[in-house]
Amino acid sequence: MLSINNLRKHFGSVKALDDVSLEVGADTIVGLIGPNGSGKTTLFNVVSGFYEKDGGEIYFNGERIDGLPPNKIAKKGLCRTFQVSKAPEKLTVLENMLLAAKHQIGEGPFSALFLRGRVRKAEEANLDRALELLDMLQLSKLKNDYAGDLSGGQKKLLSLGRIFMLEPDMILLDEPTAGVNPTLRVQLMEAIQKLQKMEKKSFFIIEHSMKVISGICDRVYVLNFGQKIAEGTPEEIQKNEQVLEAYLGGA
Amino acid sequence: MTIVNFIIYLMTMMGIYSLLAMSLNFQVGVTGLINFGQVAFFCIGSYTSALLVVKAGMPIFVGFLGAMALSGIMGYVMSIPTKSLKTDYWAIATLASGEIIRLIALNEDWLTAGPFGVMGIPQILKGIISKDAYPFFYLLFVVACIGVVYFLLNLLTNSPFGRNLKAVRDEEELCLSLGKNIQNLKLKSMVVAGMVAGLAGALFTFYIAYISPENFRPIETFLMWAMIIVGGRGNHAGAIVGAVVIQLFNVSTRFLAGYVPLSTESMGSLRMFIIGLLIIVFLLYRPEGLIKEKKKIYK
Numbered sequence: 001m002l003s004i005n006n007l008r009k010h011f012g013s014v015k016a017l018d019d020v021s022l023e024v025g026a027d028t029i030v031g032l033i034g035p036n037g038s039g040k041t042t043l044f045n046v047v048s049g050f051y052e053k054d055g056g057e058i059y060f061n062g063e064r065i066d067g068l069p070p071n072k073i074a075k076k077g078l079c080r081t082f083q084v085s086k087a088p089e090k091l092t093v094l095e096n097m098l099l100a101a102k103h104q105i106g107e108g109p110f111s112a113l114f115l116r117g118r119v120r121k122a123e124e125a126n127l128d129r130a131l132e133l134l135d136m137l138q139l140s141k142l143k144n145d146y147a148g149d150l151s152g153g154q155k156k157l158l159s160l161g162r163i164f165m166l167e168p169d170m171i172l173l174d175e176p177t178a179g180v181n182p183t184l185r186v187q188l189m190e191a192i193q194k195l196q197k198m199e200k201k202s203f204f205i206i207e208h209s210m211k212v213i214s215g216i217c218d219r220v221y222v223l224n225f226g227q228k229i230a231e232g233t234p235e236e237i238q239k240n241e242q243v244l245e246a247y248l249g250g251a
Numbered sequence: 252m253t254i255v256n257f258i259i260y261l262m263t264m265m266g267i268y269s270l271l272a273m274s275l276n277f278q279v280g281v282t283g284l285i286n287f288g289q290v291a292f293f294c295i296g297s298y299t300s301a302l303l304v305v306k307a308g309m310p311i312f313v314g315f316l317g318a319m320a321l322s323g324i325m326g327y328v329m330s331i332p333t334k335s336l337k338t339d340y341w342a343i344a345t346l347a348s349g350e351i352i353r354l355i356a357l358n359e360d361w362l363t364a365g366p367f368g369v370m371g372i373p374q375i376l377k378g379i380i381s382k383d384a385y386p387f388f389y390l391l392f393v394v395a396c397i398g399v400v401y402f403l404l405n406l407l408t409n410s411p412f413g414r415n416l417k418a419v420r421d422e423e424e425l426c427l428s429l430g431k432n433i434q435n436l437k438l439k440s441m442v443v444a445g446m447v448a449g450l451a452g453a454l455f456t457f458y459i460a461y462i463s464p465e466n467f468r469p470i471e472t473f474l475m476w477a478m479i480i481v482g483g484r485g486n487h488a489g490a491i492v493g494a495v496v497i498q499l500f501n502v503s504t505r506f507l508a509g510y511v512p513l514s515t516e517s518m519g520s521l522r523m524f525i526i527g528l529l530i531i532v533f534l535l536y537r538p539e540g541l542i543k544e545k546k547k548i549y550k
Contacts, residue, residue, distance in 0.1 A: 048428065074430035082428070088421030090485065091414065094549050099418050100429050104411050109439055112410035113403065119410060127549065144548050148421075166429060 001026040007056035016042040018226040031213040034223035077169035085155035089148025097130035100165040153179040170202040266393035270451035272478040272490035280484030282440040283420030285342040288349030294467035296452020301369040322449025326441035357464040368463025483540025
């Protein structure tokens with residue numbers, strides 16, 4: 001579904017991504033781990049179009065997507081969240097959810113003024129889905145609060161909800177559970193698993209916690225210094241010596 | 252000029268500036284586009300309507316439509332550099348575009364009569380309404396225009412379109428990641444705002460009946476900014492309140508003229524001094540303005 005071939009990205013002389021190739025199949029949850037500065041977020045930024053690549057190819061659903069602007073890539077059904085959550089601060093939690101909704105009418109001035117009936121209908125349908133998702137993410141009570149007033153963890157949850165509103169085919173999650181309390185973290189991971197089963201979405205997840213990753217991922221890639229050093233099932237990765245060395249510094 | 256006539260004049264100008272402030276608020280307060288060349292729309296709207304009627308002999312309503320159309324096109328043109336210029340650099344570019352439009356009006360004699368300005372502009376329904384009632388009639392006309400624009404801008408701001416614009420204002424990158432074409436959204440916002448300011452320009456033209464490049468100095472943009480800073484951004488009522496307050500201060504020196512021992516020139520400076528002070532006080536103690544942006548609450 002998503003295939004990355006020999007992807008390269010340099011920042012000056014630093015090779016942030018050095019000939020990285022990987023595949024994320026349809027209907028799977030794939031993890032991406034690695035120490036700080038190993039290139040995980042850079043990989044996401046290049047794949048989602050926020051950074052320009054320095055070499056290599058990216059295909060999504062058989063279509064070449066490298067070089068496209070981020071909004072076009074998102075429209076193709078490949079969507080991402082950010083490591084440091086972004087939320088329009090003067091929009092409420094619910095407005096944030098509606099903002100992302102896939103099927104919207106009235107996004108331009110003409111339809112907003114002249115198709116008011118259809119706009120209202122679409123908004124109502126989106127509102128139902130938004131409330132359902134907020135309920136699952138335990139954000140219902142905050143639905144009318146400004147997103148700018150949320151805590152870091154709550155913003156993480158909101159960005160997860162928002163991306164589900166978009167109904168993409170594949171979701172890139174950049175540390176979705178950092179700053180979220182442990183109980184909720186487990187629930188979040190279960191929610192991701194549930195969504196994956198129900199709606200057949202693919203997930204590509206950056207995580208630091210091995211525990212979180214091994215619980216839900218079908219397959220894991222490991223990056224270090226911009227290079228892919230391992231790939232396999234979570235069990236295989238946990239036993240891989242190179243990985244342990246990268247993580248524990250050879251201790 | 253009797254006091255009643257003066258008050259009607261003052262209120263009419265407040266009304267025209269309300270439209271200009273609402274237009275600026277749509278760009279700055281709703282979309283986050285820092286436009287320092289707002290007067291360009293005003294100038295284009297005024298000149299287009301004047302020239303269409305005086306030079307081309309068109310009916311007045313065509314003057315209005317032409318003013319709105321051309322100002323809207325100007326909005327489109329001004330939105331193009333947002334593609335490659337970041338907020339602050341784009342703001343500088345807009346400052347220049349305001350001056351460019353004024354300098355064109357000043358120098359293209361064959362079209363605009365240059366510094367002499369356009370004279371002999373007819374007035375709407377002049378023959379039908381008596382001379383005494385005319386200023387009041389025109390004030391009502393301006394108020395009606397404000398009502399319609401206020402209603403439409405509120406509809407837009409509360410629609411999915413307005414939600415997109417606010418999201419662009421607060422978090423551009425997020426909008427990109429959600430598949431929004433932010434360039435296109437900025438363009439639409441500028442065109443809408445341009446049309447509103449163009450309407451204000453036409454209203455000004457047919458009220459004053461004589462326009463010259465002197466009416467469109469950069470200081471006008473400054474006044475419109477003062478209005479949305481004082482009134483509050485992100486809601487259109489704030490723009491109207493701000494226009495009323497600033498216009499009141501702007502003409503206050505006429506009231507003071509008899510009581511303060513200052514020359515006419517000093518009074519002009521005093522006026523700007525007062526407005527500048529007002530801006531500083533608001534930015535320090537009430538940065539959100541007199542009227543806050545409204546939160547949209549779902550049951």
